[in-house]
Amino acid sequence: xxxxxxxxxxxxxxxxxxxxxxxxxxxxxxxxxxxxxxxxxxxxxxxxxxxxxxxxxxxxxxxxxxxxxxxxxxxxxxxxxxxx
Numbered sequence: 001x002x003x004x005x006x007x008x009x010x011x012x013x014x015x016x017x018x019x020x021x022x023x024x025x026x027x028x029x030x031x032x033x034x035x036x037x038x039x040x041x042x043x044x045x046x047x048x049x050x051x052x053x054x055x056x057x058x059x060x061x062x063x064x065x066x067x068x069x070x071x072x073x074x075x076x077x078x079x080x081x082x083x084x
Contacts, residue, residue, distance in 0.1 A: 031068040031075060035059065042070030056080065 022039050035043055046069070048055040056078060059067060065081020 027068060027070050028075060032064075032066045032077060034063055034068040034070075037070050040072070042072055044071050047071065 026037055026039070026042075027034060035046055037043055038045060046055075057080070059069070060078070060080035066077065066079055068075055068077045070076075
């Protein structure tokens, strides 16, 4: 009987751990819209190594004057339009 309790507790823990790992990198619903994120890394794969201002300008055209990006555990809001 005790074995079933231990196995159940371990199964619940691993299910919770997988759920948490898959949620890392997701954008908070209260933040402005932005490019889709990938689990764990967020938007790191979109970050350029050259011409960074040009890339952010392209994101502003696609997502609007205020958008958010997620880099692993850091959420960042970009304000590129002064009309807001």
